[in-house]
Amino acid sequence: MVTVSDAEHIIQQQVSAYGVEQVPFEQALGRVLAQDLRTDRPLPPYDRVTMDGIAFRFCDFARGTRTFQIMGTQAAGDAPLEITQENACMEIMTGAALPASVDTVVRYEDLEIENGVATVLVEQVRKGQNVHRQGQDKQQNEVVALANQLVTPALVGMAAAVGATELPVKKLPKVVVISTGDELVEVHQTPAPFQIRRSNSYLVKAALQAYQVEPDLLHLPDDLATTKDQLQRCLAQYEVILLSGGISMGKFDYVPQVLEELQVQKLFQKVRQKPGKPFWFGRHGNGALVFALPGNPVSTFLCLNRYFLPWLHASVGLPTKQEVFAALATDFRFPPDLTYFLQVRLQYSDQGQLLATPLEGNGSGDFSNLVEADAFLELPQERDRFEKGEVLRVWPFKTIW
Amino acid sequence: MVTVSDAEHIIQQQVSAYGVEQVPFEQALGRVLAQDLRTDRPLPPYDRVTMDGIAFRFCDFARGTRTFQIMGTQAAGDAPLEITQENACMEIMTGAALPASVDTVVRYEDLEIENGVATVLVEQVRKGQNVHRQGQDKQQNEVVALANQLVTPALVGMAAAVGATELPVKKLPKVVVISTGDELVEVHQTPAPFQIRRSNSYLVKAALQAYQVEPDLLHLPDDLATTKDQLQRCLAQYEVILLSGGISMGKFDYVPQVLEELQVQKLFQKVRQKPGKPFWFGRHGNGALVFALPGNPVSTFLCLNRYFLPWLHASVGLPTKQEVFAALATDFRFPPDLTYFLQVRLQYSDQGQLLATPLEGNGSGDFSNLVEADAFLELPQERDRFEKGEVLRVWPFKTIW
Known part of the structure; x- marks a missing residue:
C-alpha cells in the first residue's frame, strides 16, 4: 500500500x-x-490602415494645408495607389496597405468631402496616425506560439x-479501456435481477474525449484463459491499458495474477485513499503501461482524474498542470487513515475565490452524486477534521461552458 | 451607440x-x-455485495457461531445461491447480488478458511455490513440527472x-460564419504584399466547436450584389449569421445597408467598448439573428465570448452562466469613456483566488497576444483607474486541461 x-x-x-x-x-x-x-511575414504584413477616411502626406498638413484633392480610392485588398503631387490624398479603407507616398490617415468622421475635395475639420492630426505599422506586433519568422501548449x-x-x-x-498514446466482470451486460440489454449494465467504459471513454484520445473498448468475462489471451494481445497492441474491476480479493479477480504472468512489473498495488484503494499500476517491458482501476464508477473516475490525466498531460509535453485550490464551504470529518476525495460542487465567491461544497449523498461510492459534482476535493490523510474556510487542493473535472 | x-x-x-x-x-x-x-431500476438494482468474502445469517453469528460451513461460491453475475440450514455460508464476490437467505458479509481479510469451513476472526460484525442496499442511492424511476444541464x-x-x-x-442553431473583405485570401494561398489570409472564420469555427456547433463557412467579396444575394440566401437557410468585417464607415462596407434592405431590423449598432466598438446586431422577421462583428480578430473573439456564447448558452436552456471574478495583478489605466476588455492570463493563488495579469503587447488589437491570453477582464466604462488587487468580472475562454 x-x-x-x-x-x-x-x-x-x-x-x-x-x-x-x-x-x-x-x-x-x-x-x-x-x-x-x-x-x-511580419504581423501586420504591411502598414495597415485602421480607419476608413483619407491618406495624405503629413508634411502637407504641417505646412497648413486643410483641403486635399482626392486622386482616387483604395479599398482593402487593392494594390497601393501612389500620390505624386502636393496637397493630394486618396480615400482609403480599413485593412488597406498604406501606400509609400503617404503617411497619415484622417477618418471620415473628421472630414467634409465635396466635389472631389476633402477638408480636414480637426486640428489634432498626428503623423502616422490610424496606421498599424508593418511588423509592429511580430517580425517575420518570429515565434507566435511556443511548442508544448x-x-x-x-x-x-x-x-x-x-x-x-x-x-x-x-501523438496521443493508443489506449484500450477494458471492463471486467460477469455481472455486466451491454447498455441496450435488459439485465437480469442480479446483473448491471456496463457503464464504466463509457464514463472513461467520454472523459478521454475531452483530451482527443479515442480509446478502443473491450469487455473481458471472468475467465482466466480469455483474460490472459486478451491482455497479452492488448499489451502488444496498445501503449496504455485502462482496466476497470477485477483487481480485488475475489476468486475471479484474475487481473493482477495474469498481469504478473505476462511480465507486467507491478509498480504499486493499493493506495491509501478512499475511494479507489485497490488501484494497481504496472509497466510491461515493452513500455506499455497498465492502470488497473477499481470497478466502482466513482473509484474509476477519481483514479482517472487524479492519476491518469496528469500522466497524459505530462506525456504530451504540457507544462505541469496548474494547481487549483478551493475553500471548503462546511466543516467535514473523515477519521480513517486515508486520503479522502470528497465530491464537491464549485462556485466562485464575488472575491474570485473558489468555494467547494460537499455533495455527500451515500458516501464516496454513490455514482449518482457524480453527475452533480464538479470536482474532487483532496483531504489529506494525516488529518481527521477539516474546517469551513480551509483552502485545499481540488481536482475539477467538468467542462466549462 | x-x-x-x-x-x-x-x-x-x-x-x-x-x-x-x-x-x-x-x-x-x-x-x-x-x-x-x-x-x-433502483440504484443499486439489488442488495450489492461490496467486499469479497463470505455471506451468512447474522442471527447465527449473534448466537455465537464463528465457524460456518461453506455451501458454495457465488460470483458477481451469478444467480443467487440460497442457504437452507443453520451456521452455513457461501463465498461471495464484490458486485454479486446478496441472496435473500443471508444478510451479512465478512471480508476475506477477517477470515480463515480451511477444509470447506470459514472461521470469523473478528468480533465486530454488524448486521447488514458490506452490503450496498437495493435502492439506497436512487429508487426506480427517480431522477438521476435534471434536464437543462x-x-x-x-x-x-x-x-x-x-x-x-x-x-x-x-438542438443547436444552424450557424453560418461569414468573412468579408477583398484583402483576404485562402489559408493555403500566398498573399500579395497588400493581402492577408482569412483567419477570423477559423478562429470563430474553432471557438464554436467547444459547444458542438459546426458552422458552415462562407466568404463574401466586397461586391454589393453578391453580398445581397448571399445574405438573402443565408437568412432563409440559417438561424444565426455570424459576420466578421464590413460594418465600418468604409465605402465597401455594404453589410449594414444590405441587412436593412433585407428586412433585418437593426437592434443596435456600435457598443461603447474597446475592442469591438462597431458591433452591429439585428433580427430578421423570420427569427434569424445577425451578429455582425468587427473584422479585427481580437474584436471578433471578444464579441463572440462576451455576447454570442452567453446567448447560445441561454438558447440551449442552460441556467445562467456562473459569473467569474478575478483580482487584477497590477495597476491599470484606461482613460477613454469606453468599457475596456483587457487580455489577461489567469492563475490561482494558493488561497484559491483567481489572479488576472494583463498581457498588453500592442494594445487591444494585437492578435498575437490572444494566443497567450486566458480571458478578457472587463474594466467598467465609468472609471479610468484600476488598482492592483481589485476584483473584477472576467470572461475566460481557454479550455481547461
Whole structure:
C-alpha cells in the first residue's frame, strides 16, 4: 500500500512521449503543438490602415494645408495607389496597405468631402496616425506560439493567419479501456435481477474525449484463459491499458495474477485513499503501461482524474498542470487513515475565490452524486477534521461552458 | 451607440429555442440534456455485495457461531445461491447480488478458511455490513440527472447504467460564419504584399466547436450584389449569421445597408467598448439573428465570448452562466469613456483566488497576444483607474486541461 503522493510520483516517473504527427490546422483544436509556430511575414504584413477616411502626406498638413484633392480610392485588398503631387490624398479603407507616398490617415468622421475635395475639420492630426505599422506586433519568422501548449481557437486562427495549413502536434498514446466482470451486460440489454449494465467504459471513454484520445473498448468475462489471451494481445497492441474491476480479493479477480504472468512489473498495488484503494499500476517491458482501476464508477473516475490525466498531460509535453485550490464551504470529518476525495460542487465567491461544497449523498461510492459534482476535493490523510474556510487542493473535472 | 450592458440585455431578449433531438448516448457529450434522466431500476438494482468474502445469517453469528460451513461460491453475475440450514455460508464476490437467505458479509481479510469451513476472526460484525442496499442511492424511476444541464462524462456513464441508449438533447442553431473583405485570401494561398489570409472564420469555427456547433463557412467579396444575394440566401437557410468585417464607415462596407434592405431590423449598432466598438446586431422577421462583428480578430473573439456564447448558452436552456471574478495583478489605466476588455492570463493563488495579469503587447488589437491570453477582464466604462488587487468580472475562454 502506498500513499497518494507516492502513487503520483511513481506514475509520473513513467511519463512517456509518443512522437509527433502533422494534422490539418482545422483539426488541431485540443491537441498539443509540437513545434514553435512562426510568422511567415511580419504581423501586420504591411502598414495597415485602421480607419476608413483619407491618406495624405503629413508634411502637407504641417505646412497648413486643410483641403486635399482626392486622386482616387483604395479599398482593402487593392494594390497601393501612389500620390505624386502636393496637397493630394486618396480615400482609403480599413485593412488597406498604406501606400509609400503617404503617411497619415484622417477618418471620415473628421472630414467634409465635396466635389472631389476633402477638408480636414480637426486640428489634432498626428503623423502616422490610424496606421498599424508593418511588423509592429511580430517580425517575420518570429515565434507566435511556443511548442508544448494546447491548440486553442486563438492558435487555430493564428495558424490560418501565418499560412500553416498543417500543424505538428504530439501523438496521443493508443489506449484500450477494458471492463471486467460477469455481472455486466451491454447498455441496450435488459439485465437480469442480479446483473448491471456496463457503464464504466463509457464514463472513461467520454472523459478521454475531452483530451482527443479515442480509446478502443473491450469487455473481458471472468475467465482466466480469455483474460490472459486478451491482455497479452492488448499489451502488444496498445501503449496504455485502462482496466476497470477485477483487481480485488475475489476468486475471479484474475487481473493482477495474469498481469504478473505476462511480465507486467507491478509498480504499486493499493493506495491509501478512499475511494479507489485497490488501484494497481504496472509497466510491461515493452513500455506499455497498465492502470488497473477499481470497478466502482466513482473509484474509476477519481483514479482517472487524479492519476491518469496528469500522466497524459505530462506525456504530451504540457507544462505541469496548474494547481487549483478551493475553500471548503462546511466543516467535514473523515477519521480513517486515508486520503479522502470528497465530491464537491464549485462556485466562485464575488472575491474570485473558489468555494467547494460537499455533495455527500451515500458516501464516496454513490455514482449518482457524480453527475452533480464538479470536482474532487483532496483531504489529506494525516488529518481527521477539516474546517469551513480551509483552502485545499481540488481536482475539477467538468467542462466549462 | 449602446453600453455593454444594454447590448447584453438586447441580445438576451433574443434568446430562442431550437427544439429537441434524440442522439445515441455515446455522442451526447457536450450537448444539453432536454429531459430529466430517470432510473429504470433502483440504484443499486439489488442488495450489492461490496467486499469479497463470505455471506451468512447474522442471527447465527449473534448466537455465537464463528465457524460456518461453506455451501458454495457465488460470483458477481451469478444467480443467487440460497442457504437452507443453520451456521452455513457461501463465498461471495464484490458486485454479486446478496441472496435473500443471508444478510451479512465478512471480508476475506477477517477470515480463515480451511477444509470447506470459514472461521470469523473478528468480533465486530454488524448486521447488514458490506452490503450496498437495493435502492439506497436512487429508487426506480427517480431522477438521476435534471434536464437543462450539460452532458458530462459522468452523465454519459449514468445513461449507460440506466440503459438510456439514446438521450434527448437540445438542438443547436444552424450557424453560418461569414468573412468579408477583398484583402483576404485562402489559408493555403500566398498573399500579395497588400493581402492577408482569412483567419477570423477559423478562429470563430474553432471557438464554436467547444459547444458542438459546426458552422458552415462562407466568404463574401466586397461586391454589393453578391453580398445581397448571399445574405438573402443565408437568412432563409440559417438561424444565426455570424459576420466578421464590413460594418465600418468604409465605402465597401455594404453589410449594414444590405441587412436593412433585407428586412433585418437593426437592434443596435456600435457598443461603447474597446475592442469591438462597431458591433452591429439585428433580427430578421423570420427569427434569424445577425451578429455582425468587427473584422479585427481580437474584436471578433471578444464579441463572440462576451455576447454570442452567453446567448447560445441561454438558447440551449442552460441556467445562467456562473459569473467569474478575478483580482487584477497590477495597476491599470484606461482613460477613454469606453468599457475596456483587457487580455489577461489567469492563475490561482494558493488561497484559491483567481489572479488576472494583463498581457498588453500592442494594445487591444494585437492578435498575437490572444494566443497567450486566458480571458478578457472587463474594466467598467465609468472609471479610468484600476488598482492592483481589485476584483473584477472576467470572461475566460481557454479550455481547461
